Amino acid sequence: MADLTTMKHDGTRSMHEHCIEMINLAAKLKNLGLSVDDSFLVQFILNSLPPQYGPFQINYNAIDEKWTSNELTSKLVQEESRLDREGIRIAHHVQEAKSKTGKMALSKP
Numbered sequence: 001m002a003d004l005t006t007m008k009h010d011g012t013r014s015m016h017e018h019c020i021e022m023i024n025l026a027a028k029l030k031n032l033g034l035s036v037d038d039s040f041l042v043q044f045i046l047n048s049l050p051p052q053y054g055p056f057q058i059n060y061n062a063i064d065e066k067w068t069s070n071e072l073t074s075k076l077v078q079e080e081s082r083l084d085r086e087g088i089r090i091a092h093h094v095q096e097a098k099s100k101t102g103k104m105a106l107s108k109p
Helices: 002-006 015-031 038-047 051-062 069-085
Strands: 095-098 104-107
Touching (some): 002 038, 051 069
């Protein structure tokens, strides 16, 4: 359950893959007897989004109609395409750092 509630989209995979992973985690929990209501799953997915999706989240919260997790996935894939077209990328930053041996090592910030 902790994975589902704390997962964040970091840009290393597509939005579709991210949403499907979260939906699959909810399905695994259901098989273990811990059913996650779809409206909660939608909220978990929305909470996992990076800051670039802030306007999307605001729009979702402003509408009366609430989406299923599958509808949300579809709309997030569309939003990902729109952000890509506008040049707004979700960067997965990797910086170089020297290890103690003096060799270059890659590390995440």
